[in-house]
Amino acid sequence: MLLFLITSAFTETAVAPPCGDVIWAILPCDGFLNGGTSPNRRCCSGVGDLADHIKTKPDEETVCQCLQQVLPLIGYDPKRLPLIPSKCNVDIYFPNITDTTDCSK
Numbered sequence: 001m002l003l004f005l006i007t008s009a010f011t012e013t014a015v016a017p018p019c020g021d022v023i024w025a026i027l028p029c030d031g032f033l034n035g036g037t038s039p040n041r042r043c044c045s046g047v048g049d050l051a052d053h054i055k056t057k058p059d060e061e062t063v064c065q066c067l068q069q070v071l072p073l074i075g076y077d078p079k080r081l082p083l084i085p086s087k088c089n090v091d092i093y094f095p096n097i098t099d100t101t102d103c104s105k
Helices: 002-009 019-033 039-054 058-075 082-087
Strands: none
Touching: 019 039, 019 058, 039 058, 039 082
């Protein structure tokens, strides 16, 4: 039992990043989201960091819900969000996120 407690104390569990972290990761992408030609280095770095924290379906839903609340505040073209992963060479999926997007799917 003691061994289990010691081992579990050092086990890292992945959890969805807080919405504030999602905002900081995606905020440098605002130029691209509003029609820029390509995402900048800070955008790609932030999206890459975000991808490292999304490990489960609930993580994806949490990030989607955060983006759903925040992106309309900066003004953006929802069709451009799904382009970021391929332009940044990051393994993450972004749907077209609008106020009607079902983040559970």
